[in-house]
Amino acid sequence: MFKACGMLLFIAVTAGAYAQTPAFTRQDTLRGSITEERAWWDLAYYHLDVNVNPGDSTIRGTNTIQYKVLEPGRLMQVDLQPPMRIDKVVQNGKELAFRRDGNAYFIQISEDQKKGQVNKLDVFFGGKPVVSENPPWSGGLTWKKDAQGNPFVANSNQGDGASLWWPCKDHMYDEPDSMLISVTVPKHLMDVSNGKLRGVEERNDSTKTFHWFVSNPINNYGVNISIGDFAHFSETYQGEKGELELDYYVLKENLDKAKAQFKDAPRMLQAFEHWFGPYPFYEDGFKLIEVPYLGMEHQSAVTYGNGYQNGYRGRDLSGTGWGLKFDFIIIHESGHEWFANNITYKDIADMWIHESFTNYSEGLFVDYHYGKEAGNAYVIGTRQGIKNDKPIIGQYEVNYRGSGDMYPKGGNMLHTLRQVVNNDEKWRGILRGLNRDFYHQTVTTQQIESYLSKHTGRDLSAFFDQYLRDTRIPKLEYQFAGNKLRYRWGNSVAGFHMPVKVSVNGKEKWLEPTTNWQELKGYKGKNALQVDPNFYVEAADVSLVP
Numbered sequence: 052m053f054k055a056c057g058m059l060l061f062i063a064v065t066a067g068a069y070a071q072t073p074a075f076t077r078q079d080t081l082r083g084s085i086t087e088e089r090a091w092w093d094l095a096y097y098h099l100d101v102n103v104n105p106g107d108s109t110i111r112g113t114n115t116i117q118y119k120v121l122e123p124g125r126l127m128q129v130d131l132q133p134p135m136r137i138d139k140v141v142q143n144g145k146e147l148a149f150r151r152d153g154n155a156y157f158i159q160i161s162e163d164q165k166k167g168q169v170n171k172l173d174v175f176f177g178g179k180p181v182v183s184e185n186p187p188w189s190g191g192l193t194w195k196k197d198a199q200g201n202p203f204v205a206n207s208n209q210g211d212g213a214s215l216w217w218p219c220k221d222h223m224y225d226e227p228d229s230m231l232i233s234v235t236v237p238k239h240l241m242d243v244s245n246g247k248l249r250g251v252e253e254r255n256d257s258t259k260t261f262h263w264f265v266s267n268p269i270n271n272y273g274v275n276i277s278i279g280d281f282a283h284f285s286e287t288y289q290g291e292k293g294e295l296e297l298d299y300y301v302l303k304e305n306l307d308k309a310k311a312q313f314k315d316a317p318r319m320l321q322a323f324e325h326w327f328g329p330y331p332f333y334e335d336g337f338k339l340i341e342v343p344y345l346g347m348e349h350q351s352a353v354t355y356g357n358g359y360q361n362g363y364r365g366r367d368l369s370g371t372g373w374g375l376k377f378d379f380i381i382i383h384e385s386g387h388e389w390f391a392n393n394i395t396y397k398d399i400a401d402m403w404i405h406e407s408f409t410n411y412s413e414g415l416f417v418d419y420h421y422g423k424e425a426g427n428a429y430v431i432g433t434r435q436g437i438k439n440d441k442p443i444i445g446q447y448e449v450n451y452r453g454s455g456d457m458y459p460k461g462g463n464m465l466h467t468l469r470q471v472v473n474n475d476e477k478w479r480g481i482l483r484g485l486n487r488d489f490y491h492q493t494v495t496t497q498q499i500e501s502y503l504s505k506h507t508g509r510d511l512s513a514f515f516d517q518y519l520r521d522t523r524i525p526k527l528e529y530q531f532a533g534n535k536l537r538y539r540w541g542n543s544v545a546g547f548h549m550p551v552k553v554s555v556n557g558k559e560k561w562l563e564p565t566t567n568w569q570e571l572k573g574y575k576g577k578n579a580l581q582v583d584p585n586f587y588v589e590a591a592d593v594s595l596v597p
């Protein structure tokens with residue numbers, strides 16, 4: 052009877068899971084896996100040189116791809132999504148043959164590729180890229196106008212891929228060591244991309260070209276063009292690694308508002324350099340750029356569209372009031388400089404590495420500026436957004452992310468881990484250590500999980516299985532029976548164990564529950580137990596259950 056019930060439940064849950072997961076195609080595999088045609092070459096450098104024409108919403112140009120040969124290969128996969136198309140590929144003055152398979156192009160390399168060689172090719176492309184229907188959540192270009200009727204253009208393409216508008220190795224595991232982004236726009240406009248402005252080239256026609264150089268590895272969804280009739284202001288921040296240039300580009304009509312609102316940028320740096328270590332891209336400066344959508348963590352060029360107001364579009368996602376003390380987009384998107392741009396997932400299934408830590412960074416910002424109790428309240432408040440609908444980790448090798456719980460639930464998981472560590476300086480050392488030891492790297496969840504196990508001195512494998520790969524919230528089941536307190540973790544994965552701070556009859560106490568019942572003596576009469584609310588767990592007095 053019990054077994055049959057279990058089986059029914061299993062079928063129902065499985066059917067539900069399938070209903071939520073799309074059927075994956077060959078295109079998903081080409082996009083999401085390290086194919087043979089990607090694996091043999093390592094990105095060294097991109098020079099993306101594009102002409103952006105707001106008049107007809109087209110982009111045309113070349114991407115020069117410099118790569119190191121890891122293993123001799125002859126077929127190279129470069130991605131570009133229709134309706135954009137590759138017209139020509141040239142290597143050493145010779146045109147190369149290629150064939151298209153959906154969003155992937157397979158280029159036939161004609162010369163021998165010797166191991167260790169650094170080679171390059173030029174990819175000529177153009178077209179009218181997809182217009183984002185709901186930026187930044189759906190990928191594409193956004194073509195808007197400012198109040199004066201000037202073009203106001205930006206891209207956002209996390210998930211859907213940078214290959215929506217430029218040809219690249221559209222997989223996150225590999226990043227170029229540096230990149231030059233040259234953007235030609237109508238003369239009265241400006242382009243702001245990643246890195247530092249190396250120069251502006253006046254052309255004989257009605258355009259000019261902005262050359263932006265990124266001197267650090269950059270992930271492909273972070274590559275950014277932001278075009279408008281911008282006003283510019285700047286300041287210098289004295290940070291952990293010395294002087295950091297902060298540059299701000301906003302629509303002229305918003306200059307005064309921006310000068311007030313962007314005071315959150317140095318406040319962000321104070322808090323995050325304290326918790327996470329030096330800003331990871333001093334050489335490239337830090338920029339905030341106004342765009343016609345909410346915002347995105349483009350590396351060293353964070354885009355901003357939060358309406359010059361605190362909160363998330365004026366709302367407090369924590370419901371505590373603390374979320375209105377700062378501009379959500381400045382803090383959250385900039386937090387990604389450490390977790391997304393410095394430490395980058397190899398596979399979007401592990402997007403929690405970006406979003407859980409960055410969601411958590413909001414609470415640490417509040418903690419730094421308003422105190423630990425405020426930070427705690429903020430993190431706990433964000434639980435109202437948790438759905439526990441499906442696991443946080445998505446599916447590997449098909450470009451498929453997990454539940455949106457990677458934000459508030461992931462943040463609360465890390466907050467819970469801080470309680471387990473129970474030593475704030477040690478915890479801060481671990482957060483800084485992650486950014487030091489995985490500096491400018493792409494990583495897997497296993498690397499991050501192992502690092503946290505090693506440096507907390509605890510085997511956290513069941514902890515991560517519980518919070519990242521399951522939807523159940525562990526429940527501290529307890530009962531006072533006779534003179535004993537009995538307790539265990541229920542509603543959990545096999546082998547789940549985690550210390551938890553409780554108060555019994557008003558006295559603080561640490562328990563080390565596992566999934567097996569344990570007991571403590573000395574509890575006669577009437578007793579009360581409460582779990583420290585900083586732990587994201589449930590608790591139930593099961594005394595009354597027969």
Ligand SMILES: [Zn+2]
Nearest residue numbers: 383387406409
């Ligand atoms: Zn984010």
